[in-house]
Amino acid sequence: MAEIQTAGAIYDLGYQRYTGVRHGRGYAFRTLLLFSFRSAFGLGRGERAKLLPVLVAAIIYLPALIQIGVASASNMTQFLNYADNLEFTAFLLALFAAAQAPELIVTDRQQGMLSLYLSRPLRGVDYALAKLAALTGAMLVLTLGPQLMLFLGRVFLSDKPWPTFVTEWPKLFPILGGTVMVSLFFAAIGLGLSSKASRRGYASAAVISFFLLTAAMSRMIQVVASGNVKRYAVLANPTLLVKGYTSWLFEIEALRRSAVGRADLPGTAYLGVMAAVTALAVALLLNRYRRGDA
Template sequence: MSESTTGVIHDIGYQRYTGARLGRSYRARSLYTHSLRTAFGLGRGFKAKLFPWAVVAIVTLAATFIAALESQSGEQLSTYPEFVDAMGFVVMLLLASVAPELLTRDLRARVLVLYFARPVRRDDYVMIKYAALVSAVFLLLGGPQLIMFLGDAFSVDGVGDFRRAVTDLLGGWLYTLLFALVMSAVALMISSFTPRRAFAAGGIVAVFMVTIPVAGALSVLSGTPGHLAGLVNPAWVVSGVGAWLAHHESPVDIGNTGPVYAVTAVVIVAACLAVLLARYRRVEQ
């Protein structure tokens, strides 16, 4: 005589999610906030905060020192674009530390599949990381410029001079934004090719530093070749744009080639982002 078997349904209390579905834009904002906090080591241990905040302290102290001297002497020691150029080496070190941190950890831990399983597209991921790094560089340089502005504003005579000080600050912030856009694009592109943070940091330093003596050697050439020598180095490209638009000092004499520097800056950003997008359309597939 055969025994009949019957199935048993167990109620494990499963319920469908009925809360708000915040969607793609919320996840994009969350990833941006997380990436920007990561750039400054916020929410992490002391070691992660040490280097970025040391860089913040160096740049802030430099701006404070300039503002104090200008208020005492009544003479302008540095324009805002010149301040950005002077801090270029420090910013390069920060980029070599932060850009790999934003990308290589996700590549090494192979968590991109989790990101892309939700409404954060691959293109979104790239652009959010780029926006976070640009914001970090802009805050690093733009905040200290505000200190310089306050020192300048308190020493001016009349409304006309104050308006000139405000215009100079806005021009400095525009230059800083261009600097952040170009340098961040290059740093992120290099970081995307390896999950090893040390290799990515070394590649960033090599690109930014090795091209300086090359550009310097080419700048001794006469005529147009010498004027275009700055195109070899990303930071000098930005400086060339500033020299063309604002007539501030540049490492090389750009002559009448200012528009070429401007076009090159746009091409660098577009090319680096195109490489990044192509890279992340293939990764983790």
């Protein structure tokens, strides 16, 4: 029979009570926001995580870079208008949301990090809003940057920079309003749908399916319907929402042969639907994390 040991040893591992500054809820929110913003671009992670964000950013910035390069070499004065440039980004923003929104919130649940985040002092709503602000900020980098490049190109590559600046500077307000609204719109949809999925693959599929199915449904209604039903069907297509909203914001008349031009709806209709969809998506996101459930 083995002899039972009655003696033992206690080792001092050097653990000490934390005596530093205990930051509060605001500091935790800012830290999570910054970390999530970096994660949206794959910063601090492997090369594969950076591939899609870099590719999307390159495609979005390329038209503005090409136009500025050509203008500086050939004295060209005609630039892509702000509304068309913002509309060009719509599909790419949908792709970015489908890839990065699940990365920001589904990964935390899969790895068991959510309960750690919410231990203290961060709350569930704080977590959701930090993720929303981070993804919206990341999309602002993709939308606002090319717009500012076009603005600066118009001013400094013109023959008379100061008169051009006086003419162009009022457009800074719709540039800011347009990019913020469009970025928040896509970020909210991506996070709202992803918050209901248990895996990243399911979340990405849900976001992509939403954009594809709504666009297909809108197109089908426009083909088979007539009258006001056909006109208002454009409001079911996220890309056409962006086109109608930005055309109204920058006071550009849409081509009559385009779906937005044929619908001839007031700009407030596009803004209202975008705001309603954004609010619904944010409500889904906040409801998912309101109680801090993992």
